[in-house]
Amino acid sequence: MSVRFSLRQLEFFVAVADAGSLSAGAERCGASQAGVSLAIRDLERHLGVQLLTRRRAKGAVLTEAGTRVLLDARRLLGSADDLQAIASATTNEISGTLAVGCYVTLAPFVIPPVLDGFARRHPALDVRVTEGAADEMHGALLDGRCELAFLYDNDDVTGLSSVPVRTSRPYLILAADHPLAERESIRLAEVADDPLIMFDVPSAANAAQMLAEVGLTPRIRHLSSNIEVVRCLVARGVGYSILVQRWPTDLSFEGRPVVSRPIADPTRERRAVLAWPARTRLTRRAQALVDFAAETSV
Incomplete structure (x- = not known):
């Protein structure tokens, strides 16, 4: 036809x-x-x-x-772009434009290596990353605005395929002078009476729920969607917090020390994934990012 x-x-x-x-x-x-x-x-x-x-x-x-x-129109245009890039390439270089989404709380951990290491590996490829909430990134994948997106696997991944890129467990952060700061691990019951500074975003470990599951009632002192506000308040000794992604520094935004300690109680892993629409053949440029993520665990 x-x-x-x-x-x-x-x-x-x-x-x-x-x-x-x-x-x-x-x-x-x-x-x-x-x-x-x-x-x-x-x-x-x-x-x-x-x-x-x-x-x-x-x-x-x-x-x-x-x-x-x-969505299919976007896919056809993407495939045409891929074909043109392959035909015009003098080597096996990957070119064209790759639109990538990223859930905002994962952004500090995955965007720098993508726009640095991956982009340098494929200098002819124009990598464009958009940050947003989980539902926004999910929608961007399904309507074709993004070819790939970094999400958590317990977010809504209906209609998506994915590969894991990093795994984390919830952990406690305390002020450096907290009485439990020298302990190797801490049970939730040992901090439950302290004020809780709660990182209030969907991707964060739900500290209140974690405490409730072991029969404890949290004393929420402050909720913030800004992780640096949470870390600053903890560093000042206002309370403790529970986070998922490991911050690369033990200093708050204000330069005050914090300590990170494992939770002795059983906790559920959180997996970050690189996702794309199910039953979609990945373009060469998208497959290159999947391979890079698997290789480097961005």
């Missing part, structure tokens, strides 16, 4: 879907609004479905069919 639509038409459709209007999509593509509108109508005619609902002064909105087609 002959294909009756073009990659250019798909490019126009994706641009309008991303920009939210025909005029903005046309500007992104360096084309006229009339030309973009005509190309998309022709695409709709050949596909036999309406992809966009045009609303005066309200832009263009994806129809149900348009939402279904959008």
